[in-house]
Amino acid sequence: MSFGPLAVAIAVTVLAIGLILLANSGRAPRTGEVAPNLAPPASNDEMESKRLNKTLTWALAVSAFMAVGLPIYFATELGRQSAFEEKFLEESVHRGEELFVEDGTSGHGFGCAGCHGAGAVGGVATFNEARSGVTVAWAAPSLNDVFYRYSRDEVRYWLVYGRQGTPMPAWGVEVGGPANDQELDDLMNYLESIQITQQEALAQVDPRVAEEVLKVRDVDRIFVDAIESQQLTIAEIEEAPAVAAILGNLVRAADSETNTPAGELTQLIANAPNGLDTDRDGLSDDDEAKVTRLLDDAADRLGRDTLGTTNIRIELDPLNSFSELNSLGEPTRDLQTVRNVAAALRAELGAVAPVAANQESILAGAQAGLEALLENQAAAKFQVDFQNIAERSFDDDLETASRAYGLYSAYCARCHTSGWSAGLPFTVEPGSGALGPSLRDGRTIVQFPDADDHVDFIINGSDNGIGYGTNGIGRGWMPGFGAVLTEEDIRLIVDYERGL
Structure with missing residues (x-):
């Protein structure tokens, strides 16, 4: 238990009593009283009695309190300040963790973990390679050992100014970024709190060396994978108009300016239930059969049964309110299942539609990227x-x-x-x-x-x-x-x- 606050409370109480006595001493004398400076002085017998002893006793008590209380207060104040600093740092680290983990869409954060990995162990960031225009997985460094390489001021510099030509943006407010000085301090405090030990850092050397040597010896396979990935990207760009048309017919919103009706699935959800609903799941029996048919046809034409974690090839049973499981494996009412599928289709349409609208220029860039890869392979x-x-x-x-x-x-x-x-x-x-x-x-x-x-x-x-x-x-x-x-x-x- 800390005696500092108790000592402060006692000192404040004594001071308050003293102020009250001082205030009372300044009041006008009662009627009949004689001012002390006009009254005859007290005799030695009166002064050297219990009155003097009482005054001296109080003086001794106050002196003893001050002699004991002040050192106790001084000793506990250091601990209180230290505890406050520890708590302040702990709160700063917690805020820094939120900044590191969360991104701007899900919370108040910078999304550092999206590139540097959970726990700052290193990761990758999607980025366009400048010379080829190819979208690559850019290697982002580990930060759980960054303070073995850089000082705190140097880390702050990279946070503030970023690294142009890489996925690392400038975060400092002085260069137009969103992070103020306190947020940068919080972020660095968090990074300092998760630094691995020096022994762990040294233990990573041999595996990293082996990985780099293996990459060089496995270069042919790496190139084949990169070229095949770019060829797949080109194929997706070429198919984008057809895919956008399939998805649009299902889930597009109505457009009064172009007199374009809403997609069939969008209309069906908006009008549900529309007819006899035997299992009372929010969809009529006829609509359940129609949804099954529409999505089967879409899956066949798209050449896939899923979009992300959402299954688009579903079979609804008019006698079962929970015909399908959601992406978490939980039973979901049929109307909600259809809404989930429609949301996944709309998200895909949102990604494909711009590609379809700008197919010519995007396709030219992708083909140039493939040519650059082939040239790099030949140049070796x-x-x-x-x-x-x-x-x-x-x-x-x-x-x-x-x-x-x-x-x-x-x-x-x-x-x-x-x-x-x-x-x-x-x-x-x-x-x-x-x-x-x-x-x-x-x-x-x-x-x-x-x-x-x-x-x-x-x-x-x-x-x-x-x-x-x-x-x-x-x-x-x-x-x-x-x-x-x-x-x-x-x-x-x-x-x-x-x-x-």
Whole structure:
């Protein structure tokens, strides 16, 4: 229990009593009373009696209270302030978690988890690759270890200004974003609260290295998947007008300006129940048969039985109010089932209709993207010759060369290899430069004639306004990897980069 508040309460009470006595002492004397300064002085016998003892006793009591109470208050006040700081930080972390997890449509948040993954373990973001125009799964970095690489001020910089040319937007209000200083503090406090241990960060190195090496060796399959995905996109664009017509006939809204009637399913739901409803589920028996027929035909023509998690091929029973289960496996009344299907069809129509209306330009862009993929495949700029790396930089040690490349690709390529974040089909030569400078053609040797300086730079990163290497001036953009990589691994990266 904290004695601070009790001490404060007692002190306030004593002060209040003193003020009351002071106020009373200033009142006019009662009739017949003689002012103290006019009355004869009290004798020594009167003064040195119980009156003096009483006054001294009160003085001693107050002195004792102050002597004991003030230290107690001082001691407990520190704990109270510490508890307040802990509670304030806890509330800030909670607000930051909401900002990280929720997006602008479902709550007051920024939707960071949509790209960086639940728990900030890393993820992907849908993005158009600039050179090809192809929609890709852009690799978003993990943030549950970000403070091992960047300082708090550097993290704030990236939150405020974002990274142009990537899915990372600018969040700071000073550049037109929605996040004020407190929200940024809350978000960073949350990220600090979920940082993994250094041992966990070091344990991730080998799996990440193995993944990067495997990608290079599995490049043919990766390219085939990317090309097939783009071909499927082109096919969907070509089919968009027909799909939009099928969906529109079912669920479009009526348009009085063009005299276009509502879709059949839209009309049926609006007029339900329309006739005999044996099972009292909100749909007439005839309408249930009609819905089953309409949706069977639509599923056949669309070539699919589901849209997302919604089953569009349903069979309604006029004698059963709960003919189908919803996406959660729960029994649903037939009218609600039809409404759910109609909502899924309308959502699909909303996505397909703009594509159908702008098919020519969208199709041209998609075909150009396919051509870019085929050109990238033929150019093979992504190829990595491990044997050549071993001969050039690692005394023919193929295993060490593979690890060095894997380390570079896992920890450096995001900023120093063009196209890396978009995926291997869009990646060009290692060290070609992206957010960070090119490392090819001996540029690292020019900047760091002494390899040890190069090692120190990767360990510590850059600081804003502080020089590095021969002519470098830091901006705080280069992270430090000394907390997540061993010096031995960092030296492998240095040897690899100096051989590019």
